[in-house]
Structures are given as C-alpha cells and as structure tokens.
C-alpha cells in the first residue's frame with residue numbers, strides 16, 4: 001500500500017472562488033479543522049497577493065503543527081521573499097512556485113520563448129531552494145503543454161532543487177486516460193523523476209476533476225491537490241472528500257491509503273460551506289445531505305434487509321450523526337464548553353463569557369440547541385473578530401399586504417455613536433436594506449442574497465448570506481438569528497464591516 005499525501009488548497013485556490021472572501025479568523029478556523037482532519041499539506045494562501053494573505057499564512061504556519069504549511073508564489077523573487085517571510089517560522093518551510101509552460105500561456109500571457117520559460121523556472125527554483133527545505137514546482141497549464149518540452153523543463157527544475165513536481169490541469173481540459181498518460185510519459189522520459197514526488201492538481205470545468213486526479217494516482221502520483229466541497233476558480237478544484245473516499249472504498253484497486261480522519265470529513269465540509277457561503281448541493285457525493293438517503297421503495301427494502309445492498313459508504317464513517325440534540329436552556333456553562341470542545345471548537349475564557357450569554361438568549365427562544373446551532377453560533381461570534389465597525393442595536397420592520405413596508409434601524413458606529421434611520425422599500429428586506437444603506441456612507445450594490453435554515457423545525461435559526469459591492473470592493477457577509485430580518489441585517493453589516501476592516505489594514509500597511 002502506498003501513502004497518498006493530501007494537499008489541501010481550500011484556503012488558496014478554493015478562496016479564489018468567485019464571491020468568496022474569508023477573513024483572518026475564518027481562515028484560521030478552517031486551517032485548524034484541516035489539521036484535525038489530518039491533511040498532510042495546507043496551502044494557506046498566496047503571501048505576495050495582499051498583506052492580509054501574508055498575515056494569515058504567517059499565523060497558520062505558526063499555529064499548525066500537525067500538517068506542513070505552504071504558500072503560493074509566482075516565479076519572481078519578490079513573491080518568494082514574501083512567502084519566506086510568511087513561512088520561515090513553520091516546522092518545515094515549504095513553498096509552491098509556479099510558471100506556465102503551455103504554448104498558449106507562453107505566447108499570449110508571458111510572451112516568453114520556450115528557452116526563456118525554462119531559464120526563469122530554473123532560476124526561481126534555485127532561489128527558492130536556497131531558502132526553503134521543500135520546494136514544489138508547478139507547470140501551470142501543464143496539460144496543454146508539449147510533452148517533450150514538459151519533460152525537459154521538469155528535468156531541469158529537479159536539477160535546480162524542486163522536490164515535488166505538480167502537474168496542473170489548470171483549465172479542466174484533459175480526460176482521465178490522457179492525464180494518466182502525462183504521468184506515465186514523465187516517468188519514462190525524465191531520468192531524475194524518481195528523486196521527486198509527483199502531484200495532481202485538477203480543475204472541474206468538464207466535471208472530470210476527481211476522475212482525473214485518481215487517474216494521476218493510478219499512474220504514479222503520490223500527492224493529490226484539491227479543495228473541500230470542490231470549491232475553487234471557475235467550476236472549482238477536485239473535491240478532496242471524493243478522492244479520499246474513493247481511495248478508501250476502493251483500496252482493492254488503488255492499493256493506497258491516506259492519513260485522513262474520515263469521521264472529520266462532514267464537519268470539515270460543513271465548516272467550509274458555512275464560512276465561504278458556498279452551499280453544498282443535497283446530491284453532492286460523500287457530503288451532500290441526500291448522499292445516504294434512500295427514496296425508492298425497492299432501495300429502502302434492500303437497505304433494511306442489508307445495508308450494503310445500496311450503500312457503499314456508511315454515513316457514520318464520514319461523520320454524519322443521526323441524533324445530535326444535546327443542549328437546552330437549562331444547560332450549564334460546563335456542558336456548553338464541553339460540547340464545544342467535543343465539536344473541535346476551543347474557546348478562551350473571555351470568548352466563552354460572550355458566547356454563553358448568546359447561547360442562553362437563543363436557548364430561551366429555541367427548545368433544543370443542536371450541534372449545528374452551536375457551531376453556527378460560535379462562527380457567528382468569531383466573524384466579528386476582525387472588527388465590528390457597525391453593530392445592530394435594534395430594528396423594527398412593518399409589513400402588510402396593502403401597506404408600504406417600512407423599517408427603522410438603530411446602529412452603533414465605530415465610536416459608539418448611535419445612528420438611527422427609517423426607510424421604505426417594495427418588500428421587508430428591501431425596506432431594511434434601504435434603511436441600512438442610508439445609515440452608512442458609500443454606495444452598496446447587493447449582488448446576492450440567500451437564506452438557509454440551520455437544522456430543521458419551526459424554531460430553526462436563520463442563516464443569511466449576502467454578496468455585495470461596497471466601496472468598489474466585492475464582499476460577502478453572514479448573519480445568524482432566530483428571525484430572518486435580524487439575520488438579514490446582521491449579514492449586511494457583516495459584509496460592510498469586512499470592507500472597512502480591510503481598508504483600515506491597507507492604510508496601516510501602505
């Protein structure tokens with residue numbers, strides 16, 4: 001059995017999903033969960049991209065001990081320096097440098113000849129290897145690159161010090177058979193190939209990312225890159241949970257294993273979905289809510305007689321729990337804290353004080369607080385971590401089928417000043433959002449609004465996600481409350497607060 005290294009790029013390529021912008025504390029939350037899950041490598045970000053990215057990569061490199069942490073860099077010294085600054089304190093500093101190799105990218109994007117691309121790749125790998133003990137090099141758009149040229153450049157970057165060679169299907173173009181052939185070709189034509197690890201990195205534009213990654217593994221790759229829930233640029237990256245479960249369920253075929261704690265899969269998927277606002281479809285393989293639901297009578301009959309008739313994965317294996325109702329309004333602080341810890345959420349004393357107050361308020365309105373509620377509550381409190389400039393003090397909305405909906409809102413501003421406004425709209429949410437718009441400076445354009453219940457039942461909490469343009473920046477926000485209007489107001493303010501926070505950081509660092 002060979003070990004396959006799991007390289008998670010949820011925080012880098014996954015965060016490149018349109019409309020996703022995670023703040024500092026959300027990235028740390030995800031990194032900690034990935035560590036618990038047991039991934040081998042966490043690609044924490046792209047340090048040269050922004051001071052915010054550099055700061056979160058640095059913090060993740062500092063706190064994560066159970067996985068190797070890496071950061072992306074273009075083949076330029078300034079990117080490698082930024083990555084070194086962010087990663088030098090980690091246990092095993094590791095960098096991921098990339099340069100495009102395909103004729104389309106060479107001619108139109110880079111405007112470099114084949115020789116110039118080789119020269120730049122070799123120089124940057126040498127520069128990186130003089131600092132980092134582990135250098136991974138990626139041939140961007142490898143799958144549309146001439147095979148003999150790909151073999152030539154791979155041989156040269158290995159000589160320059162690369163330890164891992166990644167073969168990205170950057171545009172999601174290749175088929176599984178062809179992808180396997182690329183690996184077989186490299187193994188036959190690159191004399192030094194046995195000195196390095198080969199890695200897959202597949203995008204899902206034609207829906208083949210998982211199949212392609214597995215074909216790469218079949219053909220000798222020992223590292224697989226992907227993102228949870230398949231998020232990422234355009235149609236996304238290979239969904240790691242699918243690859244991990246395919247390797248586990250079909251170990252007879254792949255003769256390989258991973259070090260992943262399978263029972264952490266569902267929790268990781270839920271956390272990433274909540275924090276990114278990228279919902280997981282019910283029929284999504286492995287982590288979708290219907291993935292283990294049997295609807296037809298014939299199937300139900302079969303499963304009742306013998307589960308394996310229609311179930312190749314047991315839901316418990318990946319962390320689906322049937323009954324997770326645990327706490328209520330009579331639950332004490334100790335039980336609350338213990339349950340949070342069991343859910344993998346470490347809470348300090350000060351944070352605990354605030355959380356427990358909110359827990360009691362919610363538990364008073366809701367009969368039972370499920371695990372999902374508790375996780376949502378903690379994430380909600382933490383989402384304000386990067387600065388609450390506007391806070392909701394109160395709101396009132398009047399709606400009647402024959403009336404103009406009216407909202408009155410009271411906010412506190414960054415200097416604790418009280419802001420009060422009233423406004424109208426065609427519906428309740430519009431009245432509320434028009435009023436919030438009047439309360440803050442600058443134009444807001446709402447791009448997306450989504451609402452989801454946390455758990456089931458009439459007293460389920462409402463989780464609202466918004467995407468908006470504010471101050472020339474696309475931003476997103478989340479809000480949780482028992483009432484949909486309150487959750488909507490919180491989501492709106494959360495998105496605004498993120499932009500103000502990022503702006504304040506930029507002023508400080510520039």
Ligand code: KIV
Pocket residue numbers: 013072098138139140141166168169170171201203
């Ligand atoms: O898809 C891609 O080519 C990438 C590289 C930066 C590895 O994400």
Ligand code: ZN
Pocket residue numbers: 013168170201203233
């Ligand atoms: Zn990619």
